[in-house]
Amino acid sequence: MDLTEIFSMAGTVGALSQLKFSEVLMDSQNRSAALFERGRKVIPDGVSSPMRAFAQVGRNPICAVSAKGSRIVDADGRSYVDFLNAFGALLLGHAPDEIVSAISEQAARGPVYGLSTEGEYRLAERIVASTPEIERIRFVCSGTEAVMTAARIARSHTGRNLLLKFRGSYHGHSDALLANPANLLSGAGNAKGVSKGISDQLNRDVLIVEYNDEQEVAAAFETHGASIAAVLVEPHATNMGFVKSKPQFHRLLRELCDQHGALLIFDEVVTGFRFRFGAVCTAFGVKPDLVTFGKIIGGGTPVGAFAGKAEFLDHVALGRNVFQSGTFAANPLTVAAGNAALDLLGKPGFYEALEEKGAFVEGLLRAGFAEHGIPFVVSRHGALLGLAFRDSAEPLLSYRDVKTQDYKLFEQFHIQMREKGFLLPPSLEEPIFLSAAHTHEDLERFAREAVQTLHALRSESVPA
Incomplete structure (x- = not known):
């Protein structure tokens, strides 16, 4: 056959x-x-x-041919329970019928016009209404574009150049956000997304400190506060695996930005609409000046958006200070998929059901780890899950902590879980993405196999 x-x-x-x-x-x-x-x-x-190359786990990449619900099938006919979920874009799982229908119907009417549409205005209205901290929004085609433009607005508004970001974070591959200063306040290289081809001036226009480190942030503002245009931060760090923020951390950022006249940018490309219907900043009780969205609001199609108060968004209005453009921004296919996705996300009980699934798999993992003496911390918020591959009861709080993990063990774990039919992000510095399409059977099997695999791998590594 x-x-x-x-x-x-x-x-x-x-x-x-x-x-x-x-x-x-x-x-x-x-x-x-x-x-x-x-x-x-x-x-x-x-x-x-680059992440698709699976280089960090020592295996060839998977070439996909189809996907539906919680499963994805590769070119060899292997089916996997998918916990990669397009790096978080697929909170609803693969190819929900409602989104497939919306895209198909729009494609028949024309996939792109280079003009505005009613669907674009409806999607914008719904996102603005979801998050009291924002008044206006503009769509682009990727998270990279969204964050790049938000940073440009901050520099225009403040007349300053310095951006403060956090070690190990990733905000897209624009020059300003890949800039890597030679002398970091945290005393070590950024070690993520480092690239040549970026001007020395841009490298001088970025400060990098440790995530969740209030002292380092305060020291950066003490020395450079008059020159800082903006602080760029994720509500929870999702490009270091999964590192939860301290409750007081973002409040401190807000206070320091207010004191020194800098803007606070929440990068919610991953977290937006993941934990609630809207940006998570609302649940945090922190009011950022600008918020970026992506992934989930596109329903599986290419999307990005930047949003905020009118005084900031008006910088991109015609005749104002900041230029931004894009042929495929708010294209009809993305808008149709986005509105269909929001219809599903807005159904009563949607986020409560996601939370229940997250708590279910977290409980199984914790119980299994305890039974087999695996001292790994399980971190979770809603449908985002992280395992800390180190022998410590303390959660990961910064990129410094992230780099203390056993990367070799994760590589072996990833390979064996893949052989057992589970697709995980091919890096220890990516979280495990749960979706509404995962069944309790999927989650129970995943937790059981994860515990057994880790127990066996750790037993093999212990000298006789």
């Missing part, structure tokens, strides 16, 4: 999910690996975004 026959026999992703890996007969060469080698001839590393 060849791959074509298997797909014909299975018919759907649901049927494929019942096939064991051993039942998928392949040529002598793995098809995903063969496609990867083909891609490497015309695309650097064979991927269009």
Whole structure:
């Protein structure tokens, strides 16, 4: 039986999910690996975004062919329970029927016009209404563009150049946000997203301190406060694995920005609409000046947005100080998918059900770790989950803590979980993304296999 026959026999992703890996007969060469080698001839590393190369876990990337609900199927017919979920874009899981229908209907009317649409205005109104801290919003095509433009607005509004961000954070690949000063206040390199090709001046226009470190932040403002245009921060850090913020941390940032005339930018590309219907800043009781969105508000299509009070957003109005443009910004397909996604997210009980699922899998992991003597901390907020791969009862609080983890153990864990049919983010510095499509059976199997896999790997590493 060849791959074509298997797909014909299975018919759907649901049927494929019942096939064991051993039942998928392949040529002598793995098809995903063969496609990867083909891609490497015309695309650097064979991927269009670096994390897809799976280099941090020592395996070839997965070439996907289809996905539905909580499962994704690769080019070899293997089905995985997906905890990558497009790096957090798919809070609803893969291909919800309502979103597929909305995109199909819009595609038949035209995928892009280069003009505004009623759907764009409706999506903007709904997001603004969801978050009292914002008054206006403008759409772009990616989180990178959203944060890049928010930083540009902050510099325009304040007339200053310095941006303060946090070690280990990632806010997209624009020059200003990949800048890496030679002498950091935290005393060590940023070690994430480091890139050549960025001007020395931009490197001088960025300050980097440790996340959750109130003393370092206060020291940075004490020395540079008059030059800081903005502080750029995630409500919870999601590019260090999952690092929860201290309750008082963002309040301190707000106070320091107010004292020194800087703007506070919440990067909610990952967290926006993940924990509540709107930005999480509302739940935090902190009022940022600018908020960026992405991922979830696009319903699985390319999207980004920057939002805030009118006095800040008006910088991009015609004839004002900040230029921003994009042919595909608020394109009809994204707008249709976004509105369909918000329809689903806004249903009564949606976030309560997500919280219940998150608590369910967290409880199973904690119980399993306790039973097998695995001293790893489990961190969670809503549908975001993190495991700290180190022998410590203390949670991760900063990138300094993140780098104390056992990266080799995570690599082995990732490989074995992949063989067992679970797709995890291919980096210890990415969180585990839960979705509304995950069933309790999915979560129970994941927790059981994760505990057993870690117990076995740790037992093997202990000298006899």
